[in-house]
Amino acid sequence: MNTKYKDLIDQTFVFPQEEFKTENNKLFWHDINLMDLIEQYGSPLKFTYLPKISENINKAKDWFKQSMKKHKYKGKYFYSYCTKSSHFKYVLDEALKNDIHIETSSAFDIDIVKNLKKEGKITNKNFVICNGFKRDQYIENIADLINSGHNNCIPIIDNYEELELLQGQIKKKFKVGIRIASEEEPKFEFYTSRLGIGYKNIVSFYEREIADDKKVELKMLHFFINTGIRDNAYYWNELLKCISVYISLKKVCPTLDSLNIGGGFPIKNSLAFEFDYQYMIDEIIYQINESCKDAEVDVPHIFTEFGSFTVGEASGAIYEVLYQKKQNDRERWNMINSSFITTLPDSWAINKRFIMLPINKWNYKYERVLLGGLTCDSDDYYNSEQHINAIYLPIYEKDRPLYIGFFNTGAYQETIGGFGGLQHCLVPHPKMILIDKDAEGNIVTKVFKEQQKSSELLSILGY
Structure with a gap:
């Protein structure tokens, strides 16, 4: 029986795709092993792959060049x-x-x-x-x-x-x-x-x-x-x-x-x-x-x-599923270690959808879930994905962490979310890293901003 998460993706979409592939049941994005990022930097984590910005700019330039040449x-x-x-x-x-x-x-x-x-x-x-x-x-x-x-x-x-x-x-x-x-x-x-x-x-x-x-x-x-x-x-x-x-x-x-x-x-x-x-x-x-x-x-x-076309597809976010709450006989809530309201504000403000995929456990069976954020706000959830208004993820196990990624989040989310400022329920903004390539084409990473500390938030509040 084809009951594993990777089977679900293979049956639903053309996969792998230009920027996504899997190796050893782990997700790679632009040939970047995302589990390696998690092991190095932890989660929650925001990241930006800088070469994607130049790539999209030059795609658009080439499209206009071709059309202008075609029509003289x-x-x-x-x-x-x-x-x-x-x-x-x-x-x-x-x-x-x-x-x-x-x-x-x-x-x-x-x-x-x-x-x-x-x-x-x-x-x-x-x-x-x-x-x-x-x-x-x-x-x-x-x-x-x-x-x-x-x-x-x-x-x-x-x-x-x-x-x-x-x-x-x-x-x-x-x-x-x-x-x-x-x-x-x-x-x-x-x-x-x-x-x-x-x-x-x-x-x-x-x-x-x-x-x-x-x-x-x-x-x-x-x-x-x-x-x-x-x-x-x-x-x-x-x-x-x-x-x-x-x-x-x-x-x-x-x-x-x-x-x-x-x-x-x-x-x-x-x-x-x-x-x-x-x-x-x-x-x-x-x-x-x-x-x-x-x-x-x-x-x-x-x-x-x-704007969005330039920078949107260059960024993503990674969260860990901390716990699963079974509120009734049908609804399973996977609780993430951050907040959608503060880190992906468009997801609740204008119901914007992002690509969401697990980072690991692609060879596990899947289940239908809801995703909840850490705040005490009833709107802090993500409840719709490409799978016909449902989210399917590998099964939750308390002793084997599940990580999920949201992709193409690079436009507007940091400024609308108030980067570096107060966050709803004082849930800190995640660590942010930059990903680039060196002269030899090797992937290099560096921290742009560490996760917010309590002292930063308290200082803003006047304590």
Whole structure:
């Protein structure tokens, strides 16, 4: 009988996969023996595999290169990283090895840019695209960056007052973009995004506020939808509306030469995940190219802002199953040695799914379980996986520890969870390690941050 956990995976998915395989009933991720990590660093454990960041950046660059060549597209492509996905320096250091650009969303982001400029990681040639609602400190920091000579800093106008605020602080001619307030999906509680300026108002706004202002040069139209790039009628409808606005604006604004199509590439959240990235890029380039050709306007340079796609698949978390509670005749609760609320906040806040697999015991029989965190909060659980709204794991044994891993957790989880700060029920944040390769291609690891200590939390609390 095929009753072992490895049989379940083999029967349900194509396995092994690009990043996952097993040897001696232990899970390997990007050829890294995860049990070795546990033996060296313990658990709970957070980890980031830095080469994956560069890998995904260069995949996207290659996809756009192929599509632009196929359609004889005359514009250029610029890959930008959304810092809000993960602000950690090790992420920016790795990403910036690949000739990319930066998208910011708040005032302190600009301080990160300045820091990276001092180190030579960013130069005046890198585009810094400043998104978000801007007031006071953000405006001041953007102005300071432009006044210092960073002419490729492009603030994206989010509302009618921002242009005047920028003009009051910036002492030289500067470039701007305008963000389109896209319509949201029908299931949303509101019709139009709170960010940006309405489709119908953009051309008139340009003619009224920018066209005759010799200090301001409109360079970019910015488009982004909350649900990201998906092959559905909603996405294509919004994209075509965006292209239509670009064409109308280009006809009255000769300096406009760039279209920012935002981001939102999905990342793998299941062993059954499928997404044809090349097809989507191919179709986007085709639609822009043909529409501009029909309208007899020059095609724009294409900017993207990939955050989760850049960093999401580079990270994971490992927990130990401490104990199993049988609350009734059907439900078995596997209690982990950390908290989902603090370490994977998207799992409970927006019901986000991550790839979850056992690290060991693949040759054991499996059982259906629920996963519970350490806090005393009823929402601290994980209850759905790729196995049709159920979690199956190797059987729990008190004297033989079971370790489980959550993968592709690199975007947003640390900042939303409040890395280095207070944690719910004072459950400490896990140890974090970085994984890289040396010049010979060997795996090297180092501790980025030890697990939080009681003294750190008590200090924040004023004790």
